[in-house]
Amino acid sequence: MSLVTFHEVVKKYDTVPSVNHLSLAIGAGEIFGLLGPNGAGKSTSIHMLAGLLDIDGGDIKVDGYSVRSHALEVKKRIGLVPQELAIYDSLSAAENVTFFARLYGLRGRLLRERVSEALEFVGLQDKAGSKPSTFSGGMKRRLNIACAIMHQPKLIIMDEPTVGIDPQSRNHILESVRTLNKLGSTIIYTSHYMEEVEAICTRVGIMDRGKLIVSGTKEELRRQIGSEEKLVLEVDRTDPAASAEIRQHPRIKSFTELEANSFEAVLDESATALQDLLFILQKHQVGLRKLTRVEQDLETLFLQLTGRTLRDRTS
Template identity: 65%
Template sequence: MSFVQIKDVVKKYSHQISVDHLNLTIQEGEIFGLLGPNGAGKSTTIKMLSGLLKIDQGEMIVDGLSVAKDMLEVKRKIGLVPQELAIFETLTARENVTFFARLYGLSGKLLKERVEEALAFVGLSDRARDKPNSFSGGMKRRLNIACAIMHHPKLIIMDEPTVGIDPQSRNHILDSVRSLNRMGSTIIYTSHYMEEVSAISSRVGIMDHGHLIACGTQEELRSKVAQDNKVVLQVAHLKDEAVKELREHPRIKQVTVQDQLIELLVGSSQAYLQDILFILAKYDVKIQSLTQVEPDLEALFLSLTGRTLRD
């Protein structure tokens, strides 16, 4: 069943189009990963869907309700975890969650139950009386989530919820996303960490220049670049001239260098392997190991956009 429908949506800033006739359907009960380089239109789309920005053209529907016409009712169904922390440093953790619970109309016994439930869910019950100014970055992110879920939203939108936190907190948040989904929430999840989206998403959409350029399960998306492969080389005595010539090769789509490790996205690893080896030998670059890797979500992204996720 379609839970979120985005139909021919346009958003302009002055003369610049941020979202350009976007069409997207998200099914009830799925975790939908939304990817795109900076400026692709992801955040603008999320802001329109959550009622923070006006839709210039087109229509957005959540659970059968129009975002434009039934704004208040739609907001009751949504929990938004913004990229920028939306918490008050001078209030305790419990007071923060209580504040947002009251905004959603909760009161009395139900309010108290939901606040304690949300704090327990994110693992902050023992810090409920403390203020966020004493919290780590990961704890603040978890409090941000508690403030967004205490009203049991049917749709949870998470915009970069793990930015700048430690691996343990990141794993806790990813586990929380899975738990919320099992409890019945549909989730839209954006991240600059490709491995996160790959780990939790049932379907993935890729945006670029305001358009949805690919959408489907990871298996469906990988099939789109089945002809592409990644070649990983561990080398010695790497020279800038060799890297430059590899990048200028017409059939090598991407060259990434880290210390003495080279990763290349090529149209056909077999067909162009000889060219790669010839270029490296030409500059006396010694190959210590060579691995061919089947395309993954990152390779798909690079192939479709020609850019890294943080470009």
């Protein structure tokens, strides 16, 4: 069952579409990774979902409620962890969480309990009375999360939550995402760190130039784009003639020396490419010691689909 649906959503700046007829469904209970280079439209999409930007066309629904016609009902169900910190240095950690909890209507004993639970969850209960101006970057990021989850939202949007923090805080945040998901929250997660997405997301959508170009599990993405095969070969000796013939083969896209007697080969998806490579080695009396298939990671898939790396800062 879908908790979030984008239906033909459009957002334009002047006459240029930043989001161009985006349709996407995110199921309840997912950790959904939304990826794209800068300028792809993912932050704009998130801001429309959260009610921070008006929608120019189409609609977004959360738990059956339209962002356009029932904005307040949608906001009650969302916790937003923005890329830019949304905390107040003049308030203590507990006062920050209390401020946002009151915006969601929490009062009295329930308010105090939720503030305490949120700070404990992010590991800042012992800093409840301290001001964020004394915190490290990682601690500020964790307080940002506490302010977004104290009302126990159905949907949590995390927009680049680990930018510029130390590895220990990053690991704490990633584990927090897993725990929040196990407790029942659906997560939308954006990041420029592909290893984070690989580690925690159950499904991935890739945007480019305002459109969703593919979505699915990692395995489904690989099947949708058709796959090159990457191999690492260890041989008993090198032979320039064998290497030259392999590089000229039409089904072998690259053949690169990694170190002495070790090569990386990228083959097309034809059934005979590997057979041909092995035949060339045998013809030149080059013995194969070891053959290892290298699984394609999301970074490779992303580059094939967009022609850019995830950390590409151009639009």
